[in-house]
Amino acid sequence: MPLSRLGVCSWSLRPTSPDDLVQQVLGTGLKAVQLALSPIVSDRDTWGECISRLLEHDVQLLSGMIEPVGEDYSTIDRIRETGGVRVDAHWGANEAMARASAVLAANAGMGLITLHAGFLPHDPSDPERATMVKRLQTLADICVQQGISLGLETGQENAITLLEVLGEIDRPNLGVNFDPANMVLYGMGDPIEAFKLLRPHVVQVHIKDARWPAQAGEWGTEVPVGEGVVDWDAFMQVAASVDREIDAIIEREAGDNRAGDIRTAVEATSGFLGS
Numbered sequence: 001m002p003l004s005r006l007g008v009c010s011w012s013l014r015p016t017s018p019d020d021l022v023q024q025v026l027g028t029g030l031k032a033v034q035l036a037l038s039p040i041v042s043d044r045d046t047w048g049e050c051i052s053r054l055l056e057h058d059v060q061l062l063s064g065m066i067e068p069v070g071e072d073y074s075t076i077d078r079i080r081e082t083g084g085v086r087v088d089a090h091w092g093a094n095e096a097m098a099r100a101s102a103v104l105a106a107n108a109g110m111g112l113i114t115l116h117a118g119f120l121p122h123d124p125s126d127p128e129r130a131t132m133v134k135r136l137q138t139l140a141d142i143c144v145q146q147g148i149s150l151g152l153e154t155g156q157e158n159a160i161t162l163l164e165v166l167g168e169i170d171r172p173n174l175g176v177n178f179d180p181a182n183m184v185l186y187g188m189g190d191p192i193e194a195f196k197l198l199r200p201h202v203v204q205v206h207i208k209d210a211r212w213p214a215q216a217g218e219w220g221t222e223v224p225v226g227e228g229v230v231d232w233d234a235f236m237q238v239a240a241s242v243d244r245e246i247d248a249i250i251e252r253e254a255g256d257n258r259a260g261d262i263r264t265a266v267e268a269t270s271g272f273l274g275s
Contacts, residue, residue: 084116129165
């Protein structure tokens with residue numbers, strides 16, 4: 001079936017306040033978001049009214065996103081060390097963040113929250129993999145207690161590793177937030193083949209484009225939709241073959257014309273949405 005609804009990642013707009021977020025979302029021509037929940041949890045003075053402001057302006061809340069504590073994206077090596085649920089010192093804070101975020105999401109009517117798990121070890125015998133699996137089981141259980149699903153975002157491991165780990169976690173409310181550009185940015189494999197492999201588990205997709213890294217160990221380059229290597233016709237064919245409704249969320253994390261780039265993505269994607 002075709003993609004269901006189209007929204008934008010709230011963090012792509014770099015808002016300074018809830019009202020600024022509302023105005024920027026409406027300026028893209030969209031009325032739906034995936035909402036960053038961590039700022040609402042950690043900075044209630046600034047962001048505490050964010051959900052109510054969005055709902056007052058009839059902006060749909062399609063899903064939420066958790067940014068694990070301590071993540072550092074300055075280099076691939078740094079995010080490999082600090083990302084997701086990997087760091088022992090931050091696990092307590094991240095579990096607390098997940099509990100608060102799940103309550104927020106459920107109370108706001110969101111059925112899904114997503115996050116990067118962190119670089120999942122490719123070797124099944126790596127003891128760190130077992131630790132991360134146990135922590136992700138805990139997060140999935142936190143979500144199911146609130147009646148919502150948890151989505152792991154793609155890119156920091158190849159599709160085969162992620163598929164194996166999903167089986168090891170073995171939670172029915174766990175799925176995949178598939179971001180084709182992340183597969184390219186991290187050099188983790190062809191995004192279309194990865195999408196096909198992970199298709200039974202995909203619960204949401206990101207609309208984002210990128211070019212391959214110049215060499216291993218470096219970032220690829222994020223670019224506006226249509227200017228990268230993602231084959232969007234093939235991507236949409238795979239999306240249409242998913243046997244459940246999934247939302248498409250435009251994400252733009254680079255560039256100086258994010259609002260314009262998001263509008264370009266809206267134009268490129270709208271024809272693939274269900275009625």
